Amino acid sequence: MKEYFALNARILYWTLFAPFRGQPFKLGEVFHQMVLIGVRAVPMASLTSFSIGLTLAMQAAGQLKKMGASAFVPDLVILSLLRELGPLLTAVIVIGRSGSAVTAELGTMKVSEEIEALQVMAINPIRFLIVPRFLAMLVMLPVLTVFGNYVGMVGGWSICHFALDYNTSAYILHSVSRAHVWDLYSGLVKSFVFAWLIITIACHMGLGVEGGAEGVGQATTSSVVWSLLIMLIANASLTALFFFA
Template sequence: MILKDKNLIFSGALNKFTVPDLLRKCKLLAEKEIKSIDLKDVETVDGAGVAFLDEISGYFPEKPRIINANTEVKRTIKIFSSVGLQPVPVIEKDNFTVRLGESVLSWKDSVVVSFTLAADIIYWSITGIFERKSHRKGEVIHQSILIGVDALGIISLLSLILGLILALQSAAQLRQFGANIFVADLIAISMVREMGPMMTAIIVAGRSGSSIASEIATMKVTEEIDALRMMALNPIKYIVVPKFHAITICMPLLVTMSTLIGIVGGLIIAVTYLDLSAVSYFNQAINVLTVKDVIIGLMKSLFFAWVIVIIGSYYGLKVKGGSEGVGKVTTLSVVASIFWVIVLDALNSLIFYF
């Protein structure tokens, strides 16, 4: 690049590789009087080169003329010139009050939609018990394997560890008072009333809740839900109801398993660390539990299960956009499921044990 008699002369190629350096040099000439830009020795120009010419035209007090460009360069400039194009619009953000109002309204809408969906799911699940044709044959068994059988391993292992931890943490304290036998009370009550149902629900929310949300969301973005509607099928009956039935069957069984294995975890510590016999540990555990505890624990697990399916379906069906939307709603559904499981658990404790 040469500056000669108010004439800026370029040579060679004006392209994405040469432009950054030329732009730096031109910035040093800003505010100088340049009458013309001479492209006589310019052989090739690409999109970046034309953008560069447009950009530097604004650097000088008077817009310089482009001269001596060969025919090909002239045509390229004509095609790729950004002069006269609208700048990319900047979207103004709404102020705080507008955003607050919008989020309140959208929250209200979400509540209405989720309750309507919950009512739909529950209604179709009840009628679905007597109506075998509304979903694929064997779908409930298939879903039960996915939700229940496949989760057995991880739930068993975590319950055992949880039982061990609870017993180990309390053993040292109980021993000081010679109250070793009460470790059985502590483990039995905490596993049946709280830890069994809640931990199982959190694992199921993470495993099955996320899978329900992402499966439904993917079906929505790939128009499979619309395709089902067009085949005169009710997507809730066809997709959600089998999952609802499966989780209703599996969740109490998983919770029972989790509770029993947690109690066995406590037994290991009771026998090895607190010198209790297995028989006295089990007798104590059975004596301290009431039928009410067991029934409330199992009922709670059913509510947790339904919340997980309803929330997974709600977020799956509300997906917007493509693959990114699926990821978003899956995360939201897991967070919401865990949140509502804990809130429901707290409500349950308030109602039955306060």
């Protein structure tokens, strides 16, 4: 635990203070990591969001239709995606795809002594390896969340339009009028917190690998498990904070 918080402090130093002292990180590497972490996760995140929007609309339509309240299906879809399911499920996809990849990559570099080689060449591993991944995750997870929300709305629209004979313009106007700006912002706050937790846990596990290839596998598994657990706890805490506040 102490090592994890120490890593966070070092990341903050190399991100916020070191560039003003003549030790900047490489911006090109940040964009490269944005492609690896975020852009390549778009197909999987899109498919997940679309299926969730589809499922939400079908489940809601089945129950609300019994009460003559089918008009409220868009409300349920948009609010569920913006507040909860959008950031949560996108983060789960990123943990399984990108978080585990970061842990495995750093762990492999650790056991092959590449990180020690960087230190011998007077290159700080945090600045060279961790900061670009950290910044890329902080940028791309919220972007993926917003994109996933829109794709999920398309999934909900497909059910409303083809199964409930809902007019497209009415679906859009109903969704936009029902959702508030804070619903979007609360989801973005969650995705930002999730991004911080995912990448810091992944990097911490990767830098702490011991025991060769077996250690890399164990660290990758631990990274996914702990990221999911801590993210769910953070999600519950943030939801409670927004609810009571």
